Amino acid sequence: MSELHAVAHKMVEKGKGILAADESTPTCAKRFASINTDSTTESRNFYRNMLFTTEDIEKYISGIILFDETFHQSELSSGIKFPEYLSSKNIIPGIKVDQGLEDFSPYEKLTKGLDGLSERLGKYYALGARFAKWRAVITPGDSIPTNDCILANAKNLAKYAKKCQQANLVPIVEPEVLMDGVHTIDESFEITSRTLKMVFDQLDEHNVSLQGIVLKPNMILSGYECSYQASIEEVAEKTVNCLSAHVPSEVPGIAFLSGGQSDEDATLHLNEMNKYETDWNLTFSYGRALQQSALKAWSGKKENVTDAQEAFIEKAKANSLATVSGL
Numbered sequence: 335m336s337e338l339h340a341v342a343h344k345m346v347e348k349g350k351g352i353l354a355a356d357e358s359t360p361t362c363a364k365r366f367a368s369i370n371t372d373s374t375t376e377s378r379n380f381y382r383n384m385l386f387t388t389e390d391i392e393k394y395i396s397g398i399i400l401f402d403e404t405f406h407q408s409e410l411s412s413g414i415k416f417p418e419y420l421s422s423k424n425i426i427p428g429i430k431v432d433q434g435l436e437d438f439s440p441y442e443k444l445t446k447g448l449d450g451l452s453e454r455l456g457k458y459y460a461l462g463a464r465f466a467k468w469r470a471v472i473t474p475g476d477s478i479p480t481n482d483c484i485l486a487n488a489k490n491l492a493k494y495a496k497k498c499q500q501a502n503l504v505p506i507v508e509p510e511v512l513m514d515g516v517h518t519i520d521e522s523f524e525i526t527s528r529t530l531k532m533v534f535d536q537l538d539e540h541n542v543s544l545q546g547i548v549l550k551p552n553m554i555l556s557g558y559e560c561s562y563q564a565s566i567e568e569v570a571e572k573t574v575n576c577l578s579a580h581v582p583s584e585v586p587g588i589a590f591l592s593g594g595q596s597d598e599d600a601t602l603h604l605n606e607m608n609k610y611e612t613d614w615n616l617t618f619s620y621g622r623a624l625q626q627s628a629l630k631a632w633s634g635k636k637e638n639v640t641d642a643q644e645a646f647i648e649k650a651k652a653n654s655l656a657t658v659s660g661l
């Protein structure tokens with residue numbers, strides 16, 4: 335097995351999932367504002383350090399997605415850079431390489447970051463990264479998403495994925511159909527199907543090795559403002575059906591984003607989906623659903639570190655159990 339394929343398999347190993355800790359500086363500022371804490375280089379380093387040094391984290395977390403700033407920061411007690419520190423704990427360091435969103439049209443977004451990407455990927459690999467992440471955002475709404483926007487995002491995802499593999503990094507391919515909105519679960523199903531179809535067509539067109547990627551999709555659920563909210567069982571069934579129709583069996587694993595669901599729902603949905611027989615491992619790559627309770631417990635105070643780490647490991651463990659329907 336090539337290094338690329340081996341890393342992809344390890345990222346989605348049964349019983350483990352990925353921690354998305356790649357909030358950009360503006361997003362981090364928003365998260366910290368919710369707990370009345372200033373977002374500074376130091377406070378962000380402290381917070382990430384708190385999560386990454388949690389006892390037993392390596393039992394449940396296979397890899398961590400870092401933001402560029404964190405990638406160059408260090409574990410506080412040893413001074414060892416985070417990529418090296420995580421590798422020493424058998425956690426694979428990853429890096430967010432997209433450069434955010436630009437307007438595709440007044441209501442739709444296109445993810446940017448292809449300029450100079452190959453050079454950046456080479457540097458990240460040399461410094462210890464073994465996978466990368468690129469998130470495309472697809473917005474449900476009146477007459478959107480358009481096929482033009484989905485296609486433009488799918489092309490960029492495929493170009494990014496190819497460049498990653500050429501640099502020996504596993505690409506996390508993340509086409510996120512947003513969960514906010516009044517759309518029904520069936521509309522989410524239709525939009526996600528259209529999106530996945532175009533993404534896999536483009537990956538094929540760009541000769542991306544499917545055994546060397548990890549797909550990070552949304553689950554299919556009722557928009558948060560929809561009057562009918564689908565049950566856990568319906569979400570699991572529709573999500574698995576949609577993925578089965580579009581995701582080739584060579585893909586080693588699917589690591590879902592949480593997308594603003596409650597922590598409990600994100601875990602229950604994953605647990606329910608793992609009751610199905612599927613071709614790929616189904617796991618998590620959560621940001622908010624793994625961090626929310628820890629962030630709140632921490633509230634920016636040093637004396638709360640132990641409570642925050644307990645809250646974090648509890649979520650990591652619950653989602654680990656959900657990858658084997660073990661709740």
Ligand code: 5MM
Nearest residue numbers: 354356357358361591592593620621622
């Ligand atoms: C952690 O948040 C990620 C980056 O956000 P910004 O670039 O907007 O700051 C985000 O891409 C995240 O990795 C995924 O959406 C998964 O996180 P959630 O919270 O949806 O599980």
